[in-house]
Amino acid sequence: MKIAQHGDMKRILSAMAVLGAAGLTSAARADTAADALKKPLPTVFDPAAIDQSVDPCVDFYQYACGAWLKATPIPPDQQIWWRISELDEHTRAVLAAILEEAAAGKGTKTENRRKIGDYYASCLDEATIDAKGMKPFTPELDRIEALNDKKELAEVIARQHLLGAKPMFLFSSAQDYTDATMIIAQADQDGFALPDRDYYLTHEFKSERADYRAHLGLMLGLLGDDTKKAKAEAEAVMRVETALAKAAMGLVERREPKNVHQKMTLAEFIKLTPAFDWTAYLVGVGAPVFMSLDVADPDFFKGLEVSLNSLPLTDWKAYLRWTLIHGLVPSAPKAFVDEDFAFFDKRLGGQAAIKARWKRCVDATDEQLGEALGEAYVEREFSPEAKQRVRAMTHQIEKAMEADIKTLDWMSEKTKTRALEKLASVVYKIGHPDKWRDYSKLEIVRGDALGNMERASGFELRRQLAKIGKPVDRREWTMTPPTNDAYYDPQLNDVNLPAGVLQPPNFDMKADDAANYGNLVALIGHELTHGFDDEGRHYDALGNLQDWWTEEDAKAFEARAADLVGQYGAFVAVKDPSDPAKDVHVDGKLTLGENTADNGGIRLSYEAFLRTPGAKAGKDSLGYTPAQRFFLSYAQGWCVNRTDEFAKEAAKTDPHSPGKYRVNGVVANMSAFREAFACKVGAPIAPARVNRVW
Numbered sequence: 001m002k003i004a005q006h007g008d009m010k011r012i013l014s015a016m017a018v019l020g021a022a023g024l025t026s027a028a029r030a031d032t033a034a035d036a037l038k039k040p041l042p043t044v045f046d047p048a049a050i051d052q053s054v055d056p057c058v059d060f061y062q063y064a065c066g067a068w069l070k071a072t073p074i075p076p077d078q079q080i081w082w083r084i085s086e087l088d089e090h091t092r093a094v095l096a097a098i099l100e101e102a103a104a105g106k107g108t109k110t111e112n113r114r115k116i117g118d119y120y121a122s123c124l125d126e127a128t129i130d131a132k133g134m135k136p137f138t139p140e141l142d143r144i145e146a147l148n149d150k151k152e153l154a155e156v157i158a159r160q161h162l163l164g165a166k167p168m169f170l171f172s173s174a175q176d177y178t179d180a181t182m183i184i185a186q187a188d189q190d191g192f193a194l195p196d197r198d199y200y201l202t203h204e205f206k207s208e209r210a211d212y213r214a215h216l217g218l219m220l221g222l223l224g225d226d227t228k229k230a231k232a233e234a235e236a237v238m239r240v241e242t243a244l245a246k247a248a249m250g251l252v253e254r255r256e257p258k259n260v261h262q263k264m265t266l267a268e269f270i271k272l273t274p275a276f277d278w279t280a281y282l283v284g285v286g287a288p289v290f291m292s293l294d295v296a297d298p299d300f301f302k303g304l305e306v307s308l309n310s311l312p313l314t315d316w317k318a319y320l321r322w323t324l325i326h327g328l329v330p331s332a333p334k335a336f337v338d339e340d341f342a343f344f345d346k347r348l349g350g351q352a353a354i355k356a357r358w359k360r361c362v363d364a365t366d367e368q369l370g371e372a373l374g375e376a377y378v379e380r381e382f383s384p385e386a387k388q389r390v391r392a393m394t395h396q397i398e399k400a401m402e403a404d405i406k407t408l409d410w411m412s413e414k415t416k417t418r419a420l421e422k423l424a425s426v427v428y429k430i431g432h433p434d435k436w437r438d439y440s441k442l443e444i445v446r447g448d449a450l451g452n453m454e455r456a457s458g459f460e461l462r463r464q465l466a467k468i469g470k471p472v473d474r475r476e477w478t479m480t481p482p483t484n485d486a487y488y489d490p491q492l493n494d495v496n497l498p499a500g501v502l503q504p505p506n507f508d509m510k511a512d513d514a515a516n517y518g519n520l521v522a523l524i525g526h527e528l529t530h531g532f533d534d535e536g537r538h539y540d541a542l543g544n545l546q547d548w549w550t551e552e553d554a555k556a557f558e559a560r561a562a563d564l565v566g567q568y569g570a571f572v573a574v575k576d577p578s579d580p581a582k583d584v585h586v587d588g589k590l591t592l593g594e595n596t597a598d599n600g601g602i603r604l605s606y607e608a609f610l611r612t613p614g615a616k617a618g619k620d621s622l623g624y625t626p627a628q629r630f631f632l633s634y635a636q637g638w639c640v641n642r643t644d645e646f647a648k649e650a651a652k653t654d655p656h657s658p659g660k661y662r663v664n665g666v667v668a669n670m671s672a673f674r675e676a677f678a679c680k681v682g683a684p685i686a687p688a689r690v691n692r693v694w
């Protein structure tokens with residue numbers, strides 16, 4: 001599994017519109033792709049978003065975003081709504097248009113276009129899915145029913161993994177952390193459906209647990225079990241998942257790379273969980289022969305052994321019924337989909353209404369056939385000029401970091417040499433993969449939504465497993481081209497900027513330097529800084545997990561990082577209106593890498609900005625200086641409204657700080673900001689003591 005370190009949580013995917021007569025109901029048409037396409041995209045910098053009644057030196061986020069926050073309710077089908085979410089909706093609509101055309105057999109006629117069109121059309125066809133009912137699930141349910149011995153679990157787990165369900169653990173492939181040129185097998189914790197292990201274990205999530213139990217009962221009831229049986233099965237599922245959660249490692253611990261990489265021989269690995277028939281499992285998923293693997297978390301597999309021995313077969317059977325339907329729910333009849341929404345999106349996320357089917361089907365096609373759809377998207381939306389401009393910006397950011405490293409007063413020459421070597425080795429991938437994925441072995445059949453989903457999942461797992469023992473393909477991407485996000489991969493030592501992020505309001509060929517550097521270039525700087533944050537710094541220029549720091553420099557880094565942990569840990573993520581003692585704070589350790597990247601990214605971007613012609617321009621018509629426009633554009637990239645439920649879940653699971661602190665936490669550490677807005681030292685957002693890692 002890659003450690004993708006997203007620049008942000010702007011998850012997007014893509015979208016569609018009305019598929020002829022078999023299309024949408026009139027109610028759903030209110031939210032069509034055609035409507036989304038008609039809406040202009042927001043500008044990179046929008047003066048109308050500013051709340052002039054706020055003092056920027058007191059709360060810069062509120063100043064930069066206040067008017068927008070007030071005027072922009074969260075759409076009912078969302079849990080979180082950024083200023084940049086308009087781009088997500090726009091891109092989804094573009095993808096919908098592509099898929100609609102492909103589904104109708106129009107436009108470019110390739111096998112890949114047929115596949116994305118058929119995948120999409122099958123997904124949209126709820127009537128056929130409902131008419132088939134439980135029938136397509138029956139063979140798998142029968143297989144679970146026929147289990148007589150816990151030794152036989154392995155075969156069913158392997159089947160479910162190939163179908164796209166996620167029971168018990170994760171098995172895949174990964175770049176070898178001891179030899180960055182090779183791919184090896186990898187095993188990791190998995191198998192529980194709530195967002196984090198703490199949901200099963202701590203008092204804070206007691207009411208979520210109670211509602212989850214009810215959800216499990218309802219889903220198992222929909223599978224045909226009577227209320228009493230479904231309730232008993234729900235308890236069994238809770239026993240299994242709680243045991244897996246207890247054995248699992250927490251998210252903060254997982255930030256330390258050496259905690260999640262243990263290379264061992266297959267024989268050693270099997271000894272962790274002898275009660276599980278690993279031979280049957282590996283044959284079942286079709287893994288190639290291998291001698292050693294990367295076990296992220298050996299304790300999890302030891303814990304699994306305990307659960308396998310202590311919990312009865314009936315518990316595991318109930319659990320497998322649940323993991324099957326939960327994993328495949330997007331292609332299940334409507335009653336399942338609605339109940340899944342009611343718990344995971346509405347109850348846990350505070351989302352008022354389910355997304356229109358077309359939106360879910362665009363997202364599903366992006367997820368399963370992302371590079372076939374992405375190739376069509378790139379043809380339509382991505383320009384060579386944009387690529388060239390962004391390429392130049394990455395060079396400027398790299399130069400700014402080089403200058404930064406050379407002038408650091410806390411780092412020895414020895415470590416600096418290694419840091420510069422790593423910096424020079426970073427690869428910037430812009431827009432899309434140079435080589436598109438080959439989907440020729442994936443069968444997509446019009447009218448078979450569930451089968452398509454299962455085959456696409458199996459295709460992907462087999463593709464991952466086929467890499468075991470082979471050299472790394474450094475051209476690969478883990479985000480699809482239309483994605484409105486970016487990532488740094490510490491093992492490939494590359495920064496990836498999908499075509500979908502190189503659009504307004506992140507970036508605009510027509511916008512001024514202040515706007516583009518405040519936004520997209522700061523994001524590029526953010527991703528680059530990930531190579532040197534609390535996780536990334538442990539990897540060398542090639543992507544090997546190898547300590548290249550002198551002991552003293554590592555200590556100096558950790559002291560500086562600890563300052564950021566303290567600064568962000570004081571921020572309130574979820575306010576309790578009745579009792580401040582019950583406020584949920586930002587987890588300074590969980591968010592350390594992202595906060596480091598935010599602080600480093602804008603600093604690098606600002607240095608690069610100072611060298612542009614735009615930095616020397618005069619005030620604009622509203623009286624803002626170039627530096628003020630730079631910081632305002634940065635802040636407006638993080639304007640966001642969130643449901644309370646989403647905020648609570650994010651505080652536990654999201655390594656990114658809330659938008660407000662991605663702005664205020666960062667500018668508070670910058671003298672350039674206080675100069676730009678003439679903030680007095682000691683003002684709330686201009687403290688006397690500032691924190692700086694990079």
Ligand SMILES: [Zn+2]
Binds near residue numbers: 007527530
């Ligand atoms: Zn990031």
